[in-house]
Amino acid sequence: MTSLKSGLVALVALICLGPLAAIAEERGPVTNLPLPRFVSMKASEGNVRRGPSLTHRIDWIFKRRDMPLEITAEHGHWRRVRDRDGVGGWVHYTLLSGARTASVEIEMLDLLAKPEPSALIVARLEQGVIARVEECQPDWCAVSAAGYDGWAPKSALWGITADETFE
Structure with missing residues (x-):
């Protein structure tokens, strides 16, 4: 009976808190800043890698300083970004700026x-x-x-x- 009661309490809590959890803003595990969020390219050229390290292959090279980018994930010193066309990958955080464009x-x-x-x-x-x-x-x-x-x-x-x- 106790396990049934605790299961019902958990179900009621999930139903009641579910909408609140959807409202809560996701935060980056490294910076604690909102995800997704917009930044811009600080550098005039930046390698976009398949994964968050120098050992991962370079898929793209962004070649436009001040280009707006959307950060969708964080891992250590790396940020997963995408441009207006949805193209992207992992970029080192030093190539990015908080300046809004x-x-x-x-x-x-x-x-x-x-x-x-x-x-x-x-x-x-x-x-x-x-x-x-x-x-x-x-x-x-x-x-x-x-x-x-x-x-x-x-x-x-x-x-x-x-x-x-x-x-």
Whole structure:
């Protein structure tokens, strides 16, 4: 009877706590920072390996400084990353920066003077341009690229989650 009772208690706890566990944010075992999270390439070139060590084969070489990357896992000094196309692997943490960048995801993006659709156009950015992200509100991000500063709809950028805000 006792084992049946403890089994029922465990089942009730699992049912009640299940949704809460899904809400809890996953944290990296090394840094205790959220996973997944966005960073950028600090180096102008970085080897992307099949596994988290120098003995693993190099699958890719990222050759774009400031490229936004998403960290999906951590192991020691290594971070598993992916780019906007889903391509990635393991990169040494010294090649990455916490500076936030984003890539333009639409054909031609109007950079606006204010976070309003009717605001003055400051510049136009082509698809694939990498911009530094300064601030993000619920629907807009303040970015800078090629000497221009302005606001862009968050939905037109890769490197920021839809619900992310920061100053």
